[in-house]
Amino acid sequence: MEKKGGAGASDELIKAMEKAQLEDGAQLTESQLLVQQQDPIVAVEKALGVRLDADTKDLLRQEAATEPTYQGKVKKMLDHLKKTKYSENRKVLRNIDNVEPLYDIHEFWDSQPVPKAYEKIDESMYDQQIDVPKTVADVRPEPYTLPPGYTWANIDIGNRTEAQEVYDLLTQNYVEDDDNMFRFDYSIEFLQWALTPPGFHKEWLFGVRGGKKNKLFGFISGIPVDTKIRGKQVTMAEINFLCVHKSLRTKRLATVLIKEVTRRVNLHDIWQAIYTAGVLIPLPISKTTYWHRSLNPKKLVEVGFSSLPANTPMARYVKLLKLPGETSVKGLREMQKSDVKVVHDLLNAYLSKFEVHLHFTEAEVAHFLLPRAGVVDTYVVENPQTKEIKDFLSFYHLPSSILKHEVHKTLRVAYCYYNVANTVPMEELIRNALIIAKQKDFDVFNALDIMENETLLKELKFGIGDGNLHYYFYNWRVPEFKPNQIGIVLV
Ligand SMILES: CC(C)(COP(=O)(O)OP(=O)(O)OC[C@H]1O[C@@H](n2cnc3c(N)ncnc32)[C@H](O)[C@@H]1OP(=O)(O)O)[C@@H](O)C(=O)NCCC(=O)NCCS
Numbered sequence: 001m002e003k004k005g006g007a008g009a010s011d012e013l014i015k016a017m018e019k020a021q022l023e024d025g026a027q028l029t030e031s032q033l034l035v036q037q038q039d040p041i042v043a044v045e046k047a048l049g050v051r052l053d054a055d056t057k058d059l060l061r062q063e064a065a066t067e068p069t070y071q072g073k074v075k076k077m078l079d080h081l082k083k084t085k086y087s088e089n090r091k092v093l094r095n096i097d098n099v100e101p102l103y104d105i106h107e108f109w110d111s112q113p114v115p116k117a118y119e120k121i122d123e124s125m126y127d128q129q130i131d132v133p134k135t136v137a138d139v140r141p142e143p144y145t146l147p148p149g150y151t152w153a154n155i156d157i158g159n160r161t162e163a164q165e166v167y168d169l170l171t172q173n174y175v176e177d178d179d180n181m182f183r184f185d186y187s188i189e190f191l192q193w194a195l196t197p198p199g200f201h202k203e204w205l206f207g208v209r210g211g212k213k214n215k216l217f218g219f220i221s222g223i224p225v226d227t228k229i230r231g232k233q234v235t236m237a238e239i240n241f242l243c244v245h246k247s248l249r250t251k252r253l254a255t256v257l258i259k260e261v262t263r264r265v266n267l268h269d270i271w272q273a274i275y276t277a278g279v280l281i282p283l284p285i286s287k288t289t290y291w292h293r294s295l296n297p298k299k300l301v302e303v304g305f306s307s308l309p310a311n312t313p314m315a316r317y318v319k320l321l322k323l324p325g326e327t328s329v330k331g332l333r334e335m336q337k338s339d340v341k342v343v344h345d346l347l348n349a350y351l352s353k354f355e356v357h358l359h360f361t362e363a364e365v366a367h368f369l370l371p372r373a374g375v376v377d378t379y380v381v382e383n384p385q386t387k388e389i390k391d392f393l394s395f396y397h398l399p400s401s402i403l404k405h406e407v408h409k410t411l412r413v414a415y416c417y418y419n420v421a422n423t424v425p426m427e428e429l430i431r432n433a434l435i436i437a438k439q440k441d442f443d444v445f446n447a448l449d450i451m452e453n454e455t456l457l458k459e460l461k462f463g464i465g466d467g468n469l470h471y472y473f474y475n476w477r478v479p480e481f482k483p484n485q486i487g488i489v490l491v
Helices: 007-022 040-048 054-064 070-083 090-103 160-173 188-195 253-266 297-302 314-320 337-351 362-369 426-439 453-457
Strands: 150-154 182-184 205-210 215-229 232-244 273-277 286-294 332-334 356-358 376-382 389-397 400-402 413-416 444-448 463-474
Touching: 040 054, 040 070, 040 090, 054 070, 070 090, 160 182, 160 188, 160 215, 160 232, 188 215, 188 232, 205 253, 215 253, 215 273, 232 253, 286 453, 297 314, 337 362, 337 376, 337 389, 362 376, 376 426, 389 426, 413 426, 426 444, 426 453, 444 453
Parallel strands: 232 273, 413 444
Antiparallel strands: 150 205, 182 400, 205 215, 215 232, 215 356, 273 463, 286 444, 286 463, 332 376, 376 389, 389 413
C-alpha cells in the first residue's frame, strides 16, 4: 500500500490538501488577521534578550532593507548579529536559535487565529479571542475534501479492534526523541482512558483511512475541557494524539486533520483549544521543560537515556539515586470511589492558584484520578486519627519503546500528574510518589516544571532533560506564562 501510494499519489495528495486549505469559506481573511506589526528591531531585541545601541539598529535596518517580508527582515538581522557582534556569545546565540523558527514562513499557522511573533500587542487585546466572532451557522457543514482513495473515519476507541488500530499507528509513528532512540508507547487502556472522559464527543476522535486494506494513516483527537485562564472561564477542546503515518509525512495531511478537528469542535459552538507540542510554532503561551528522576539508573545508562556523570562509577551513581524502600507519609493509601468528592474539592481549590488551570467536575475527577491498572495511580493521605483527607498524589503510566537496543525493548516511565499537599510538605509527597513508582518497577519518573514542581525537582534529584514542551491556545490571546503559572497536565 505504501509503495502504491508513492510519488503519483503523493502529488495528488498534496494538491488535495492544498485544496482543503483553500476551500474554507469561513477562513480568516488577511485583513482580519492583520494586527499591527511591531518594529522588526523590537522583535530582534526580544529574541536576543539584549537592548541594541542606535548604530547597531541603523546597521541592521540597512542590512535587512531589501528583504520583502517581515519575517525575512528579522531573520536577516538575527543572522547578521550571529555572524558579527554576538558570534562568541553563547547565551545570545542560544536565545537566537530558540526563537528563529518563529520567523520562518508558516504557511498553515500564519493563516490561523493564533498569536504571531510579529504582532504588536497591547494589554487590551488579552483575554479574548483572536478570530472575529462566529456562530455555528458560519461553520461549513461538510468535512474537508480528502484525495481519492482516502476517507475520514470516526474511531470508536471503546471498541478493542479500532483502539488496536490507533495503538498500532501511534506505537509505530508517534512522538520520538530528537535522536530517534525512544518512541511513546501509549497502551490501549491508556488511550481509552484519555479519550473518553465524561461528555466526550465521539466525532472528535477520528482519522484518515486509505489503501486496499482501509488502513489508518492519520489520527487526531479532542476532548472537551473547562478551563480558567486569568480568572476567565473558557470552554475549550483539548487536542492530542495528532499523528500522520511516516509514509505520508510532509504532504500537509496534518494541517487538514487540524482544520477538520477545528470544524468539528466549532460545530459544538466551541472556538478555543489547548494543545502541547515539542515543536516551536506560532506562538506558545508557555515553554515548559521535562525533568527526569532516575529510578533504575543502570538500565537508563545502558539504553542511552542518561549518561554516567564524569568520574562516577556505576555503583556510586546507583547509591546516590537510591530511594527508601518504604513510603514515609502516614495514612497513604490508594484512592477509592468514596474519596472522589473530597479529592474533587481539594484539586479544584489547589488548581485555582494557577493562572491557567482546568476546572474538574466530580465525574471527571472520578474518571481521571481513580486508579486504573497500567494507566494511572492516585494515592490519598488519610489522617489515621480523624480519617480526613487533605493531600493526594498521582502519576500516569506512559512507557516508551526503546528503538535501538538488543536487550531492553521498553522503558517504563511514570509521569507526574496532579498533586495536592496541605498537611505534608509537597517535597515529601512527591518523594513518596517516587518510592511507589520504584516499588512498581518504573525506570524513570518524569515531571514538567509546571505548578510547584520546579522548586522541588533539584532537591528530589531530578535532572533537567533536553526536551521542551510548549503549551498553545488556539484562538485565545494571553500574555506569556511562566511554567509555574500553568496548572494543566496534558497526557
Ligand atoms: C506532527 C505530524 C502529524 C506533522 O505531520 P507532517 O506530515 O510532518 O506535516 P504536514 O506536512 O502534514 O504539515 C506541516 C504543518 O504542520 C505543522 N505542525 C507540525 N507538527 C505540528 C504539531 N505537533 N502541532 C501542530 N502543528 C504542527 C507544521 O508547523 C506545518 O505548518 P506550517 O507550514 O504552518 O509551519 C507528524 O510529523 C507526526 O505524526 N509526527 C509524530 C507524532 C507527533 O509529533 N505528533 C505531534 C504531537 S504534539
